[in-house]
Structures are given as structure tokens and as C-alpha cells.
Amino acid sequence: MIETKNILETINMIENEHLDVRTVTMGISLLDCIDSDIDKACDKVYDKICRYAKDLVKTAEDISKEYGIPIINKRIAVTPIAMLASVCQTQKITKFAKVLDKAAEELGVDFIGGYSALVEKGFASGDYALIESIPEALSITNKVCSSVNIGSTKAGINMDAVKMMGKIVKESAELTKDRQCIGAAKLVVFCNAVQDNPFMAGAFHGVGEADCVINVGVSGPGVVRAALAKAQDCDITGVADLVKKTAFKITRMGQLVAQEASKRLSVPFGIVDLSLAPTPAVGDSVAYILEEMGLEVCGCHGTTAALALLNDAVKKGGVMASSHVGGLSGAFIPVSEDAGMIHAAQIGALDITKLEAMTAVCSVGLDMIMVPGDITPEVISAIIADEAAIGMVNTKTTAVRIIPAIGMKAGEELNFGGLLGYGPVMPIRYGDPTKFIHRGGRIPAPLQALKN
Amino acid sequence: MKAVITVIGKDTVGILAKVSSACAEEGVNIIEVTQSIMQELFAMIMLADIKDANVTVDDLSKKLDKVGDEMGVKVHVMHEDIFNSMHKI
Numbered sequence: 254m255i256e257t258k259n260i261l262e263t264i265n266m267i268e269n270e271h272l273d274v275r276t277v278t279m280g281i282s283l284l285d286c287i288d289s290d291i292d293k294a295c296d297k298v299y300d301k302i303c304r305y306a307k308d309l310v311k312t313a314e315d316i317s318k319e320y321g322i323p324i325i326n327k328r329i330a331v332t333p334i335a336m337l338a339s340v341c342q343t344q345k346i347t348k349f350a351k352v353l354d355k356a357a358e359e360l361g362v363d364f365i366g367g368y369s370a371l372v373e374k375g376f377a378s379g380d381y382a383l384i385e386s387i388p389e390a391l392s393i394t395n396k397v398c399s400s401v402n403i404g405s406t407k408a409g410i411n412m413d414a415v416k417m418m419g420k421i422v423k424e425s426a427e428l429t430k431d432r433q434c435i436g437a438a439k440l441v442v443f444c445n446a447v448q449d450n451p452f453m454a455g456a457f458h459g460v461g462e463a464d465c466v467i468n469v470g471v472s473g474p475g476v477v478r479a480a481l482a483k484a485q486d487c488d489i490t491g492v493a494d495l496v497k498k499t500a501f502k503i504t505r506m507g508q509l510v511a512q513e514a515s516k517r518l519s520v521p522f523g524i525v526d527l528s529l530a531p532t533p534a535v536g537d538s539v540a541y542i543l544e545e546m547g548l549e550v551c552g553c554h555g556t557t558a559a560l561a562l563l564n565d566a567v568k569k570g571g572v573m574a575s576s577h578v579g580g581l582s583g584a585f586i587p588v589s590e591d592a593g594m595i596h597a598a599q600i601g602a603l604d605i606t607k608l609e610a611m612t613a614v615c616s617v618g619l620d621m622i623m624v625p626g627d628i629t630p631e632v633i634s635a636i637i638a639d640e641a642a643i644g645m646v647n648t649k650t651t652a653v654r655i656i657p658a659i660g661m662k663a664g665e666e667l668n669f670g671g672l673l674g675y676g677p678v679m680p681i682r683y684g685d686p687t688k689f690i691h692r693g694g695r696i697p698a699p700l701q702a703l704k705n
Numbered sequence: 706m707k708a709v710i711t712v713i714g715k716d717t718v719g720i721l722a723k724v725s726s727a728c729a730e731e732g733v734n735i736i737e738v739t740q741s742i743m744q745e746l747f748a749m750i751m752l753a754d755i756k757d758a759n760v761t762v763d764d765l766s767k768k769l770d771k772v773g774d775e776m777g778v779k780v781h782v783m784h785e786d787i788f789n790s791m792h793k794i
Contacts, residue, residue: 257739263791263792264781264783268779318762318763320784505791506787508790509786509787509790
């Protein structure tokens with residue numbers, strides 16, 4: 254029989270340390286739904302999603318009950334809609350957003366991602382219209398998430414798209430200003446976007462993927478923190494070792510759920526994303542892990558090093574636990590979704606420049622950061638460009654999900670409620686990058702791209 | 706399938722009897738039982754075969770939850786595979 258202490262450890266992780274499977278995400282290809290008539294295309298999209306995902310929610314709930322593991326979110330990711338929009342002879346692209354939202358409602362999933370375009374090297378037919386439609390699409394839907402990839406290590410950074418996205422982010426916030434600017438919280442601007450990410454808002458189903466796959470995202474910042482809390486005396490090597498061992502256990506649970514879901518739904522298993530994804534619940538915070546390592550507050554000097562250690566150890570521990578690791582896999586640092594980061598931002602220990610440095614070593618980027626409502630589109634574009642440059646040069650995924658808090662100034666608080674959390678509006682840096690942004694063009698791919 | 710039933714809480718008279726009779730009512734066959742005191746808490750772990758059980762795992766879990774509530778202890782019913790995959794390579 255299994256050892257008593259192991260059983261009690263697992264139960265304690267679930268009961269007291271917020272261990273959960275954060276998401277079971279079904280990726281569905283919509284390439285066979287392409288039609289020049291947008292209404293026909295929408296019908297095909299709705300039928301296919303509802304047919305493939307009809308048992309997704311029930312299956313995930315069954316597994317959750319049977320195994321005794323909480324599964325928090327059930328989601329769907331689809332082929333970037335820009336590819337479907339490219340053949341439609343209409344500008345009313347938002348019909349796709351409505352149909353995705355309707356399918357998500359019908360199926361009872363939490364979010365549906367893939368209202369997306371990949372424009373790292375340039376705009377193909379459909380990309381431009383789709384990006385232009387994002388603010389409206391996000392304002393008239395509840396569950397649709399959008400992402401745009403504007404750069405990659407291989408392609409460089411498309412500065413025309415960067416310029417455009419500054420405007421789109423601002424408009425997305427403005428159109429939803431009566432709803433805490435929620436539109437901007439459902440929009441991610443990527444560099445080096447991954448094709449099998451199960452986490453929102455940046456999930457989409459890449460074109461190199463199978464027709465349908467199951468990807469699972471595990472979480473568990475609370476478990477890692479609790480493990481570190483019990484090891485006050487060990488040196489940094491010991492800390493890294495402990496994080497690795499904990500990540501291994503967490504990921505094994507994700508792998509089990511992924512395999513079971515894949516078997517029950519008769520859909521191939523894609524990947525396990527072993528990310529530490531925080532929630533605003535106390536005890537489920539990445540910042541607290543860093544503080545447990547010995548920092549007074551997340552954001553103080555030493556934070557970047559601690560985060561680098563954490564991010565790397567999570568990957569190393571998880572990679573042996575799953576047959577296929579993918580997605581973003583690492584530590585997320587979404588400010589409004591992390592109780593420790595919210596606190597650090599409130600007392601002024603954590604600002605946007607420190608966060609930018611942290612994104613060079615975490616698994617994603619500037620995530621869920623509230624900025625003053627009077628920020629100009631050009632400054633947003635410049636933030637995106639900075640972040641994309643970090644991703645491009647370091648051959649890693651970076652993303653920007655910032656929320657211009659319309660009508661608010663630095664220091665005021667924006668509250669989304671639920672898993673999106675709350676937090677203070679952060680001041681931005683002084684100076685105007687308008688001329689740089691308006692130049693347009695492309696930042697050439699760095700030498701790192703020339704590996705062949 | 707096999708389930709791991711854990712009972713954690715303050716030690717009282719009759720915990721084993723009540724949980725096992727609730728299991729027997731539903732056709733759940735208990736294979737192994739261990740008891741220990743961990744950090745002043747009573748912990749009982751049962752490995753149970755539920756392939757011939759006349760209820761689903763979910764219903765069994767709810768039933769045992771109720772039994773646990775009456776005695777002031779916390780009962781969990783979880784699939785054995787969780788522990789095997791987490792703690793064995």
C-alpha cells in the first residue's frame with residue numbers, strides 16, 4: 254500500500270495548499286470550416302465546436318469527482334480566426350466572435366480562445382480586418398479571448414503591428430470602460446506565441462496541431478510555497494531541489510488527468526503545461542514563493558534572481574513527470590491575480606520596470622497590469638515593443654496584457670472580481686516614444702535566429 | 706478500481722466501525738486499513754475495492770462525508786492512481 258505520509262501529503266496539498274488542475278483545454282482546428290460566405294463559415298464553426306466539445310465539461314467534472322482533484326477551468330482553443338476571416342468577403346468579422354461566444358455558452362466552458370492573428374512578419378489577408386475588429390469583438394462577447402503575435406526570434410518584430418496594437422488595447426479598454434475595462438484583460442499581445450498553450454487569454458490552436466487535442470495546465474504555487482516554508486535552513490541549491498521535487502509531483506497529477514481526459518473523450522493528448530499560475534486567493538501566490546525564499550517583499554532587489562531560479566526549477570522538475578511538456582511552462586507573474594504581487598504593488602515595492610526585468614526570466618510577460626487611463630496608444634505600443642524585444646532576443650515567449658484603467662490615475666484601484674483579481678493602477682515611465690513608434694517597419698530578426 | 710479512503714480528525718470511539726459499515730452497505734470491499742496519530746490528529750487510511758460497489762465514487766464520497774460530519778472528522782475518497790502517480794516513478 255502507498256505510504257501514509259504520502260497520502261496525507263497529497264490530501265494536504267489539495268485541502269490546504271490550493272493544489273489544482275487549473276485547466277483542461279480542448280484545442281480544435283477550424284481549418285475545415287473555412288468558407289467564403291461568413292454565415293456558412295460561422296455555422297460550420299458552431300457545429301464543429303459543439304460536436305467535438307459536447308462532453309468536455311461533463312468529462313472534466315467526472316474526473317474531478319472520481320479522482321478527488323479540483324479541476325478549475327474547462328476551456329476551448331481554436332485555430333486563429335484570422336485564417337477563416339481571410340477568405341470571407343465581408344468586414345463583419347465580429348460574427349465569428351459572436352458564434353464562438355454562443356458555442357462557449359452552450360457548452361458551459363469558461364473561456365474560448367483563438368480570436369487571434371499571427372502577424373510577426375507581416376499582415377496576410379484577413380489579419381488586418383481581424384485585428385481592427387478586436388475591441389468590438391471583446392466588448393460584445395463574454396467568453397471570447399483574443400491574442401495577436403507581433404514578433405518572434407525567427408522573424409523579428411513587426412513594428413506596424415506593434416503600432417496598431419497600442420491603439421487596439423486602448424480601444425478595447427475604452428469600449429468596456431463601464432465593465433472595469435475588461436476587454437483589455439481578454440487580449441494578449443505576444444512575441445514567440447506558443448501553439449499549444451492551454452492558459453487564457455493567450456490560448457489558440459496552432460496550425461501545426463492535430464484536428465483536436467487535449468492540453469492540461471496544472472498549477473500549485475501554494476504547494477511550492479508550503480514546501481519551502483518547511484525548509485528554512487537549506488541553501489539555494491536545496492531550494493532549487495525542493496521546487497523541482499514539488500513540481501514533479503504536481504505535474505504527475507496533471508499528466509494523469511490529461512491521459513484520463515484524453516482516453517474518455519477519445520481525443521489525443523497534446524501537452525501538459527506545468528505553470529505556476531497564481532490566483533487572488535491568499536496562499537496561492539507566486540510572489541509568496543519568492544518571499545519565502547528570503548525576500549522581504551516581491552519586487553525588492555533579488556527578485557529577478559529568485560524568479561529565475563523558480564522558473565527553471567519548475568521546468569526541470571516537471572519535464573520528467575510528463576511525456577509531453579509544452580505550452581508556457583514556468584512561473585506566471587500576473588499582478589492582479591496574485592495576492593502577494595497586489596500587496597507589493599500597493600506598497601510601491603513592485604513597479605512596471607521591475608516587472609519588465611522579471612519577464613526576462615519568467616515564463617511569460619507583463620501580465621494583468623493596470624496603467625493610467627490617459628496612457629497614449631503610442632506608449633502602450635512602446636511597452637509592447639520593449640517586451641517583444643526581450644522575448645525575441647532571449648528566444649522565449651513574452652506577452653503584454655495591460656489594462657488601461659479608463660478614467661483612473663496611478664494609485665487608484667481597479668477590481669475585476671473573480672480569478673482576474675484586482676490591483677492598483679501603476680504609474681508609467683516619463684517620456685514620449687511617439688516618433689519611434691510611428692516609424693513603422695520591422696525590427697530585423699536577431700543573430701539568434703540564424704541557427705541553421 | 707481501487708479507492709483510498711482517508712479519515713482525518715479528532716479520535717473518537719467507533720470511527721472505524723461507522724466508516725466500514727457505511728462502506729459495507731454500498732458493497733465496497735475494504736482491503737487494507739492503517740491507523741496512526743499524526744500531529745495529534747487521528748488518521749485512518751483504507752484501501753478499498755469499489756469495482757462491485759452499487760454506488761458511484763461521487764455518491765460514496767458524499768455518503769462518507771456525511772458520516773464524517775456526524776463524528777466531526779474529515780473523510781476523503783480518492784482514486785488510488787493519484788497517489789501512485791504522484792509518489793512513485
